Amino acid sequence: MSRAGKIARRTFLFGTVAIAGGVALGYYVVQHPHDNPLKPGLDPGEAALNPYVLIDADGVTIITPRTDMGQGAHSVLAAMVAEELDLAWSDIRVWDGPPGAAYYNAKVAAEALPFSATDDGFVARNARAFGGRVAKVLGLQITGGSTTVPDGFDRMRMAGAAARQMLIGAAEAETGISQADLTTRDGHVVTPDGEAIAYADLAVQAAKIAPPDEVALKSPDDWRYLGQPMERLDIVAKSTGTQGYGIDIDLPDMLYATVRTNPRRGGVVRGYDASKAEGMPGVQRVVPVTGGAGVIADSTWRAMRAAQEISFDWGEAPYPADTAQMWAQLEASFTEALQDSRFRDDGDVDAALEQAGGEVLEAQYRVPHLAHAPLEPMNATAQLKDGRLDIWASTQIPMYVVATATRLTGLKAEDIHLHNQYAGGSFGRRLEDDFIAEAIELAMVAEGRPIKMTWTREEDMSHDFPRPMAVSRARGAVADGKVAAFDLSLATPSVAQSQGGRLNQPMPGPDVAIVAGAWDQPFAIPDYRVTGYRAQPMVPVSSWRSVGASGNGFLHDCFLDELIHAAGADPLQERLRLCDDPLSRGVLEAVGEMSGWSGPDMGDGRARGVAFTLSFGVPAAEVVEVSQTNAGLRIDKVFVAVEVGRVLDPVNFDNQVKGGVIWGLGHAMNCELTYKDGMTEQRNFDSYQGMRLYQAPSIEVRALENGETIRGIGEPAVPPAAPALANAIFAATGQRIRELPLNRHVSFA
């Protein structure tokens, strides 16, 4: 037996003992950057200090501290580490890891700054860097903003590369063979004579080695996983009904529960009568929770049925009681006092419009409140026993959940154990932890037993933090067959202000989301202005897939389309002429080519529309083809081109883009949350449908990889979908629809 072989055996024994709890490379310095958040010189060595690689006797576990809500975060983050660490795909295991400040998301705060993604000037660059630093200070371990890939790209690869170097160093120490002669393959360090030592056998030794200050990353030409089609780590489980979600948690001695709180969000409960519910089969108790009551029973259904029998006396809504009043409030928000931002003010719009005189085009547009409604209703399981709280739930904000739990229970953070779960969708809903707080409240009265709290769909839809409604006022002028002036004013309640209020964090300065997807569009219109107005808060609102751009894409692009039509120009050619960003021109040219663009009219009752939105740094162009049928309007085909710098996971990329298009189109077709008496009128999928299979068009996706910055794709395909469809409907019918959902004005097949 060779020397390496013997040593491998010996260290294996040593290893199994020592590794009982697992050895995390670099774990001991996890807290370091947070003790000294602004310590100079931190950044270069950062990756080596991040705890993403856990090795125990069974092999390597990659910590993927972003929530997998279906967007494939775990797979792509694992692939980044595996690529550099040299693991076999079939051996990869992933874990969300504990909540940790070390897992801050440097990109989220950067996105909130008022610099367009195409602005690479000194101030913009520094502000973005500062944004990341702020996130670090706050320990924002957030999943959102299409940041998982860009935030993880360097960090995760460096974590893998650093761990690999430490393992090679360990092998050198064990075998005496120089590092230069050692290589790695599929989870092993390999010696010159072909002996393979499993990483698991080297882990203890490796943990003693200081993380390297610098690591060399593979050239993309040498990648074996990234950029290639990979099988998602969860695909088999999700195709066989064996993927566990939060709603599937099953614990010994567990009880089931549901909660009802005031459907007038934020309203009080004046009282309730639970006498009937309390006597129903399986019901253990009915207990008050903040804003309502919870039923604890021996099955979910028995809890849900009993909860329907509680009669509540709900307090009034702390916001306008119906949708008509809300529109009125928004329309009254275009005042100097409520002006929030004017990040774009090119040329002299007032002068240009004055000069145009009677030729000025004016239009008011609006978009409704929208629910997230992931298919898995909100749920959480909690157990409070012997001074320890365990929580099983899916959340995008684990650090905040821990903070909420400390506030509710009075426990210390170290006594709170959050087990983040796979999510049956989120779309931004799990950036709120209201449902988790309810489960904790129930656990606090459950005498040590675990409580699985599941909302009914009705509770879920009526207790969302929706995408806020918005109104735009647009004016513009054309000259010589060109778009000459565009003045866009947008009014909406601030999502950041609403979220900040709940998190007890002031959100100073203008809210970029109010104008995102509008002010930052790469169009060189000579006189061009975008002004945001912060409407008074109404219902509590939150981030919804693509956030501000979700509505602004429609509000900006459709009026641009009106101007182009008034100019008598071609919708695609004029957008191209106006566009002054090469990457954005690239996607417009691409959809033109893909769709064989020859103008909006396609003959035989068929027509197409084009739209463009730059959001989250990603230029996205879409062409939607529609036809008029006896049954109504049909969406036949969609062409999408997006520029993301580099595609790391092509299958998932394609799935995300198509999903984004369908999300955008489906909500544009038929979804809105309306309010009556302070409550949503839509309570379930009968009145809030989205797109169904028979309506799904064929979708052709093209990724452009010309940019230098890698971008996430969970959101940017959403904003241009609604305007491309509305523009296509205009081309087909001559009807310019200025509000969503579109089925208020046309019927879909």
Next chain:
Amino acid sequence: MIRFTVNGAQVETDLEPETPLLWVLRDTLKLTGTKYGCGIAQCGACTVHLDGIAMRSCQMQIGDLEGAEVATIEAQGTPEAPGPVQRAWIEHQVAQCGYCQSGQIMAAAALLAEVPDPDDAQIDDALSGNLCRCGTYPRIRAAVHRAAELMREDTQ
């Protein structure tokens, strides 16, 4: 006592006859592959087979099931030995969040049992009651076609 079978196993229960099958599957039998999404027959996440036909288990009261044969996603195959529809779903990497996919697969399997080589219109008809909030529809269509192929190969 109400008696029926689930995936071939005998079930006896004294729960209220109006209890929806969905919750007996999930909470009593711990067959959690079948999902709750709406409770009102609008989303299809709870789709199972009743005597071979795709049904919404949230709308099926167990009192009506005396002697019935129920099959769930767990009867389609396992991670180690997935059935043909499941293999097609894996090959096409249909799932995003995956929460709707048990229901989609059960609806597809019932369709394929009746129509071995469905066209897009037949697929649309059979599966349009199954919502997918993540928007995996293009892949679902492709995977049903692929499942039809795999089933033919399996029987050859």
